[in-house]
Amino acid sequence: xxxxxxxxxxxxxxxxxxxxxxxxxxxxxxxxxxxxxxxxxxxxxxxxxxxxxxxxxxxxxxxxxxxxxxxxxxxxxxxxxxxxxxxxxxxxxxxxxxxxxxxxxxxxxxxxxxxxxxxxxxxxxxxxxxxxxxxxxxxxxxxxxxxxxxxxxxxxxxxxxxxxxxxxxxxxxxxxxxxxxxxxxxxxxxxxxxxxxxxxxxxxxxxxxxxxxxxxxxxxxxxxxxxxxxxxxxxxxxxxxxxxxxxxxxxxxxxxxxxxxxxxxxxxxxxxxxxxxxxxxxxxxxxxxxxxxxxxxxxxxxxxxxxxxxxxxxxxxxxxxxxxxxxxxxxxxxxxxxxxxxxxxxxxxxxxxxxxxxxxxxxxxxxxxxxxxx
Ligand SMILES: Nc1ncnc2c1ncn2[C@@H]1O[C@H](COP(=O)(O)OP(=O)(O)OP(=O)(O)O)[C@@H](O)[C@H]1O
Numbered sequence: 330x331x332x333x334x335x336x337x338x339x340x341x342x343x344x345x346x347x348x349x350x351x352x353x354x355x356x357x358x359x360x361x362x363x364x365x366x367x368x369x370x371x372x373x374x375x376x377x378x379x380x381x382x383x384x385x386x387x388x389x390x391x392x393x394x395x396x397x398x399x400x401x402x403x404x405x406x407x408x409x410x411x412x413x414x415x416x417x418x419x420x421x422x423x424x425x426x427x428x429x430x431x432x433x434x435x436x437x438x439x440x441x442x443x444x445x446x447x448x449x450x451x452x453x454x455x456x457x458x459x460x461x462x463x464x465x466x467x468x469x470x471x472x473x474x475x476x477x478x479x480x481x482x483x484x485x486x487x488x489x490x491x492x493x494x495x496x497x498x499x500x501x502x503x504x505x506x507x508x509x510x511x512x513x514x515x516x517x518x519x520x521x522x523x524x525x526x527x528x529x530x531x532x533x534x535x536x537x538x539x540x541x542x543x544x545x546x547x548x549x550x551x552x553x554x555x556x557x558x559x560x561x562x563x564x565x566x567x568x569x570x571x572x573x574x575x576x577x578x579x580x581x582x583x584x585x586x587x588x589x590x591x592x593x594x595x596x597x598x599x600x601x602x603x604x605x606x607x608x609x610x611x612x613x614x615x616x617x618x619x620x621x622x623x624x625x626x627x628x629x630x631x632x633x634x635x636x637x638x639x640x641x642x643x644x645x646x647x648x649x650x651x652x653x654x655x656x657x658x659x660x661x662x663x664x665x666x667x668x669x670x671x672x673x674x675x676x677x678x679x680x681x682x683x684x685x686x687x688x689x690x691x692x693x694x695x696x697x698x699x700x701x702x703x
Pocket of ligand 1: 387676
């Protein structure tokens with residue numbers, strides 16, 4: 330797939346800016362805080378309706394404006410598609426495909442696919458489990474858009490079940506409250522199992538791809554393992570098997586839950602373990618080694634999305650390329666070649682190979698305005 334144009338209106342620090350992409354690689358160059366990451370964020374929103382910066386819609390709308398818009402023209406094998414997202418300072422965002430507003434945001438997902446790689450991704454190694462869950466969830470939304478709906482349902486049931494646990498009377502629980510809790514349990518288990526099985530499937534497919542990239546980038550000196558460590562361990566992978574294990578664990582933790590007034594069992598407590606040479610990656614080695622790991626994860630994401638969707642996704646590199654040493658830069662560039670359209674944000678061009686610069690479209694970003702250097 331190829332993003333041909335992007336048109337930002339009142340989005341972040343852009344008033345109105347159209348960009349035409351004319352090469353497989355586009356380099357956005359500019360000083361800090363000029364709008365490079367904002368542009369990549371707009372593309373990320375088109376792909377996932379999420380921002381890795383976890384921004385609220387009112388932060389995405391340009392200061393002083395009531396709404397902001399992102400329009401794009403995307404070329405896919407099946408033809409050209411127009412995408413648009415309207416963000417409001419107050420009120421819900423709306424999405425449209427080929428100028429037709431969609432009732433369900435779900436139908437917007439999966440049209441444009443992109444993998445984002447920024448310095449925040451180092452938190453995948455160093456950060457809390459929540460970061461890794463968010464990463465797998467964002468990937469899953471692109472692999473199976475219906476997952477966005479499943480996750481939303483799960484979070485809603487979780488909030489309601491937690492509210493119930495907080496509001497209930499004393500201990501032990503009266504019969505009527507027990508019945509109500511059992512009804513919440515049933516919903517949590519049904520939807521939670523759908524989350525768990527999908528996460529397990531995604532990690533199973535991603536892990537060997539990432540391990541292969543990691544071995545190749547580290548000259549086979551390191552072995553990366555990615556292991557899903559669900560909060561509800563299960564052996565049978567069919568829906569009934571997972572649901573059964575889930576219910577049993579809820580029963581085991583019932584008393585603790587009633588004391589702590591919060592849901593202790595479910596995929597909101599999952600972990601995804603990353604180990605290098607059998608040592609937790611967080612403890613393993615230098616920043617450079619952790620960067621190699623994240624690079625391997627990102628390359629694996631690209632390949633997995635390509636395999637599932639059938640077309641190469643976009644790659645968004647936010648200020649990370651110049652931080653990689655030449656060997657890793659070259660590995661990355663060899664892997665993407667011209668197949669994956671790549672948008673690169675950087676503060677300086679000096680770190681890039683000159684041949685490579687000549688083959689790229691170079692755009693300058695200055696205070697929310699974009700100029701072509703060619
Ligand atoms: N809603 C908004 N309205 C107006 N300006 C905004 C809004 N949100 C962010 N900005 C501005 O956008 C700029 C940040 O741009 P961006 O994050 O794209 O930086 P960048 O060019 O990628 O630089 P860096 O190299 O520091 O990442 C800041 O000046 C910030 O004040």
